[in-house]
Amino acid sequence: MLVAIDHQMVVIHVQVRKNFIENVLLDGDSRVTIIMKKLRVQLGLSKPKPTPYNLPMANQTITKPLGLIKDLKILVHGIPYVVTFIMIQSSVLDSSYSMLLGRC
Numbered sequence: 001m002l003v004a005i006d007h008q009m010v011v012i013h014v015q016v017r018k019n020f021i022e023n024v025l026l027d028g029d030s031r032v033t034i035i036m037k038k039l040r041v042q043l044g045l046s047k048p049k050p051t052p053y054n055l056p057m058a059n060q061t062i063t064k065p066l067g068l069i070k071d072l073k074i075l076v077h078g079i080p081y082v083v084t085f086i087m088i089q090s091s092v093l094d095s096s097y098s099m100l101l102g103r104c
Helices: 037-043
Strands: 002-004 010-016 019-026 034-036 067-076 079-088 099-101
Touching: 010 099, 034 037, 037 079
Parallel strands: 019 099, 034 079
Antiparallel strands: 002 010, 010 019, 010 067, 034 099, 067 079
């Protein structure tokens, strides 16, 4: 299900394993995919791999990612994608979103 918030932002639902995640921000201009630490814990995903770089955010700040969740299979409208997520603290992004999908 796609839900347009405004002309620039689209929110979708994503399935991870048997879990349906709401309020996933879809941003085709972003080159990264992001998952919040809180959601990783809720989903019981494996510990992240180290991230050797910092991540520039849209608000011009730089954040140190908590790690990478590599090769996670997700479903968007029943279509499978294998995605590597950068895990960050929830306080870095608007807490309304638990994931951001960039170019998959």
